[in-house]
Amino acid sequence: MRASATAHSGYVIGQVDSRVFGSFVEHLGRAVYTGIYEPDHPSADANGMRQDVIDLVRELDVPIVRYPGGNFVSAYYWEDGIGPVDERPTRLDLAWHSSESNAVGIHEFADWADAAGTEMMLAVNLGSRGLDPARNFLEYVNHPGGSYWSDLRKKNGRDEPWNVKMWCLGNEMDGPWQTGQKTADEYGRIAFETAKAMRAYDKSLELVVCGSSTPTMPTYPQWEATVLDHTYDVVDFISLHMYFKNHAADTATYLAEAARLDDYIGTVAGIIQFIKAKKRSKRDVYISFDEWNVWYHSEEQDKKVLEGNSGWPEAPALLEDIYNFEDVLQVGCILNTFIRRADVVKVACLAQLVNVIAPIMTVEGGPAWRQTTFWPFLFASKYARGLAFDLAVDCPGYATDAFADVPYLDVAAVKSDVDGALTVFIVSRHETETIDFTLSLEGFGDRQIIEDKVIAGHDLRATNGPDGEPVAPMDGAGATVGAGRLAVSVPPLSYRMIRLGA
Ligand code: AHR
Secondary structure, eight states: OEEEEEEETTOEEEEOOGGGGEEEOOSSTTSTBTTTBOTTSTTBOTTSBBHHHHHHHHHHTOOEEEESOSGGGGGOOGGGGSSOGGGSOOEEETTTTEEEOOOSOHHHHHHHHHHHTOEEEEEEOOSSOOHHHHHHHHHHHHOOSSSHHHHHHHHTTOOSOOOOOEEEESSOTTOTTSTTOOOHHHHHHHHHHHHHHHHHHOTTOEEEEEOOSSTTSTTTTHHHHHHHHHHGGGOSEEEEEEEEOOTTOOHHHHHTHHHHHHHHHHHHHHHHHHHHHHTTOOOOOEEEEEEEEEOOTTHHHHHHHHTTTTOSOBSOOOSOOOOBHHHHHHHHHHHHHHHHTTTTEEEEEEEOSBSSSOSEEEOTTSOEEEOTTHHHHHHHHHHOOEEEEOOEEEOOEEOOSSOSOEESEEEEEEEETTTOOEEEEEEEOOSSOOEEEEEEEESSOSOEEEEEEEEOSSOTTOBOBTTBOOSOOEEOOSOEEETTEEEEEEOSSEEEEEEEEO
């Protein structure tokens, strides 16, 4: 089978914002406790943070991390997480049926973010709380001093403000599982008033309003239209979330889900334009896809805790999906979709970062290790920051129940801001055939292959673990560049990343 594409240096989709390779740490399961924070761990730094985890986060080069939730934020009292640790209250977390010690709060997380070389994206509670705690939190975090909340921060040991720019106005407020779920009008009003107050403090903040928690919500897509109608003038992003599942072990259908993601982005982009036109507005609102990942492997084992049959455990193992090789392909397709929608998706957060549906796992008291999905995320994070190109792809496809024509090859290309290399990301959905793929390069000058990595040949259910990481990239072979053309044979069910240097 053959497929071809053309990359033209003038056919630019847009700049891939580095924040598309963001992630998420929630007070959920072992993400914080025994994930990023484990004071008794042999690698713990002076703040009790696991250095082995920090090293892996640095390897992924995550530019921004959303915190502290997620569902958790919808009943969170941020004030519980400040002041002397031994005086902080233990609270019942309704979202994850767990006990929250508050040993980690904003100070500890900010120190961790600093150590991990990432920025914070903070969420305020618009579920059980509202405007006042949100503006107080903002003052605590960003005001230099001379006010009640900023002076309290200083008293608690942090002199300089953290100057956090991105703030999420609640989380998934359309979801019945949320503490303080709201209708679109109720949420739109509280989000508008909270955004107004936060902007009254600092006009330059970047505010994210909640879109639907998934495109299967009954209120989608009217939710987006109503919420943006209330908030368009005061927000910068609308947040989308989507999780991917393959309960039926049907690879073809599973790997076609990126088409649903693309539709979702396209629909919301259209709603943004509709509201912009309706309001005769000159400002633009973009998409913050601040939760996405594969999430289904752990669902069965989580039921006991989530249904309340384990009491209120502290940091129980929850959402500990162990990813397989098939998920490498899925994550590769999702990242390619974000690259192809770089015109409108300006922030995205892999949910989550450590232990909870995460690329990085830890053993309490033991090693940290890389899941299979660590790799496609790492390659995109390292090499997809730059200009994304609209590739004219000509590739045979297949039909699923939901989609008429899903191309066997999923391709995206980005020219790096850093070194000008053109990186091509290719995922093959074909289950049996090798595809001979050629990419014509127009306007990119002479190019040569400077790196070629492939993840292929594994059993679809192959996984990594603390004792070994067999699903990892290898050097690719056989690709050639000549006469303005990249030629590569793409094996069935494979991930490939080829960098073409100038
Ligand atoms: O990431 C896990 C959970 O998924 C988040 O807490 C919530 O926002 C979403 O439903």
